[in-house]
Amino acid sequence: MGFFSNTKFAFAFFIFAFPFLLACSPSESSDHGFNYDEGTMRGPSRWGMLKPEWGNCSAGREQSPIDIGTVQVSSQLGDLQRNYSSAQAVLRNRTTDVAVVFIGDAGSITMNGIVYKAVNCHWHSPSEHTFNGTRYPLEIHIVHLSDRNETAVVGILYRYGLPDPFIASIFPDISILRREDIPLGTINPESIGIPGSSYYRYNGSLTTPPCSENVTWTVFKEVIKTVTPLGVEALRNVLPRQNRNNSRSIQPFNGRTVFNFFVPKMLVFDKCLLPPLISTTKKIIFPDVYETLVHFSPDPTPETYDFTVTVSIDDQIINFYVLKQFGIDFFLEEINQKHEVVIFMVGLKQYTSQVLDKLNPNGRSKSH
Numbered sequence: 001m002g003f004f005s006n007t008k009f010a011f012a013f014f015i016f017a018f019p020f021l022l023a024c025s026p027s028e029s030s031d032h033g034f035n036y037d038e039g040t041m042r043g044p045s046r047w048g049m050l051k052p053e054w055g056n057c058s059a060g061r062e063q064s065p066i067d068i069g070t071v072q073v074s075s076q077l078g079d080l081q082r083n084y085s086s087a088q089a090v091l092r093n094r095t096t097d098v099a100v101v102f103i104g105d106a107g108s109i110t111m112n113g114i115v116y117k118a119v120n121c122h123w124h125s126p127s128e129h130t131f132n133g134t135r136y137p138l139e140i141h142i143v144h145l146s147d148r149n150e151t152a153v154v155g156i157l158y159r160y161g162l163p164d165p166f167i168a169s170i171f172p173d174i175s176i177l178r179r180e181d182i183p184l185g186t187i188n189p190e191s192i193g194i195p196g197s198s199y200y201r202y203n204g205s206l207t208t209p210p211c212s213e214n215v216t217w218t219v220f221k222e223v224i225k226t227v228t229p230l231g232v233e234a235l236r237n238v239l240p241r242q243n244r245n246n247s248r249s250i251q252p253f254n255g256r257t258v259f260n261f262f263v264p265k266m267l268v269f270d271k272c273l274l275p276p277l278i279s280t281t282k283k284i285i286f287p288d289v290y291e292t293l294v295h296f297s298p299d300p301t302p303e304t305y306d307f308t309v310t311v312s313i314d315d316q317i318i319n320f321y322v323l324k325q326f327g328i329d330f331f332l333e334e335i336n337q338k339h340e341v342v343i344f345m346v347g348l349k350q351y352t353s354q355v356l357d358k359l360n361p362n363g364r365s366k367s368h
């Protein structure tokens with residue numbers, strides 16, 4: 001049937017990965033006059049007393065990190081506007097953390113019209129922010145500064161799992177890092193891998209002395225970045241023993257508001273906007289349609305089929321006989337309870353529309 005070879009007729013299914021992007025910048029402080037060991041008189045509870053200019057560490061009213069619990073949902077802000085670029089970077093042992101410090105222009109993020117340039121990224125373990133009391137093994141902070149020295153920090157939490165591609169890419173350097181900086185060549189902060197688009201926004205502070213306030217925090221909500229225990233160990237082992245746990249304790253919330261920004265997702269395919277998702281809380285499932293959910297064959301009529309769809313191509317009427325895989329209706333019905341089901345089918349619009357209509361459980365057909 002020449003029809004198949006000269007007509008672009010195919011089913012395809014796509015797995016849409018979240019764009020994983022990350023960036024790095026210089027840490028909040030490279031002053032070594034503090035540490036994380038309460039037994040030394042220089043631990044977190046005493047930071048505010050060590051130097052007059054560190055007073056906010058104890059007197060501040062809007063300190064970081066915080067436990068993120070109740071949040072105010074808002075869709076007014078869109079995606080975090082990023083315009084990162086590749087820049088020369090070095091890996092630095094800052095005594096209280098390991099940082100990737102950008103030497104050149106690594107680009108920026110823009111919030112409320114203010115441009116904040118990426119200066120470094122560095123890690124804390126375990127995580128400094130917690131979600132409803134849950135602490136994660138690792139957190140990265142991408143530090144940004146505006147022309148007027150206003151600070152914006154992007155925080156991303158990791159759970160244990162597969163190696164993180166960004167950490168893996170500099171793992172050999174982390175392993176041999178001593179006191180001297182190690183040049184890393186050029187790094188684009190995007191390569192850190194930013195998970196999803198939903199984030200928490202609140203006003204806080206640097207989590208290390210001088211604990212300066214008026215820091216705009218963006219903490220990504222999805223904890224889908226993973227790191228191996230080995231990766232976390234490598235980052236910790238660079239540091240002196242008293243700083244291997246370089247996580248400041250949770251700070252008083254003092255009536256602040258945490259906003260949860262998310263963008264109602266618009267999936268774009270072939271420049272066409274797909275309808276917005278019905279639910280912003282349900283996880284999305286992309287079932288694999290071709291040969292898994294349905295099997296089709298054109299004329300002549302096969303022995304068994306569940307329904308036919310008829311399309312007209314170049315004035316030629318063609319019948320397709322579609323056989324649903326066993327249990328498919330039940331399966332779709334079930335996953336539809338808990339998840340947003342998005343079925344991608346590429347092919348003739350006439351054909352795919354009819355198939356999707358017939359597959360849709362309970363006839364709850366969405367636009368397609």
Ligand SMILES: *[C@@H]1O[C@H](CO)[C@@H](O)[C@H](O)[C@H]1NC(C)=O
Binds near residue numbers: 052054055056060212
């Ligand atoms: C504490 O933070 C406030 C507000 O950001 C600032 O005006 C003040 O100078 C800071 N205090 C110290 C001791 O740094």
Ligand SMILES: *[C@@H]1O[C@H](CO)[C@@H](O)[C@H](O)[C@H]1NC(C)=O
Binds near residue numbers: 068069071131132
């Ligand atoms: C914490 O739990 C509350 C109540 O279940 C929920 O509304 C909120 O979204 C949770 N916050 C986070 C950060 O998971």
Ligand SMILES: *[C@@H]1O[C@H](CO)[C@@H](O)[C@H](O)[C@H]1NC(C)=O
Binds near residue numbers: 085107
């Ligand atoms: C992104 O930043 C570069 C400079 O780093 C600038 O030339 C470009 O105009 C910026 N693009 C946007 C969309 O802001």
Ligand SMILES: *[C@@H]1O[C@H](CO)[C@@H](O)[C@H](O)[C@H]1NC(C)=O
Binds near residue numbers: 149212
């Ligand atoms: C910017 O802030 C940092 C601390 O965050 C401080 O060390 C530096 O002096 C400030 N620079 C200017 C120009 O205010």
Ligand SMILES: *[C@@H]1O[C@H](CO)[C@@H](O)[C@H](O)[C@H]1NC(C)=O
Binds near residue numbers: 237
């Ligand atoms: C990192 O720097 C600190 C302070 O200089 C030092 O104590 C520590 O030994 C260094 N780490 C390594 C692996 O050399």
Ligand SMILES: *[C@@H]1O[C@H](CO)[C@@H](O)[C@H](O)[C@H]1NC(C)=O
Binds near residue numbers: 201202203257259
């Ligand atoms: C942060 O504080 C400023 C005022 O200093 C306020 O306008 C802004 O809404 C606050 N942002 C958040 C996320 O609470």
Ligand SMILES: *[C@@H]1O[C@H](CO)[C@@H](O)[C@H](O)[C@H]1NC(C)=O
Binds near residue numbers: 151214
């Ligand atoms: C806090 O930061 C915002 C923008 O980030 C700025 O407009 C405001 O003047 C700052 N407030 C103080 C007290 O520094």
Ligand SMILES: *[C@@H]1O[C@H](CO)[C@@H](O)[C@H](O)[C@H]1NC(C)=O
Binds near residue numbers: 036246249
């Ligand atoms: C890490 O340090 C923080 C703050 O000092 C403390 O609350 C926490 O218990 C420590 N965690 C571990 C695993 O030692």
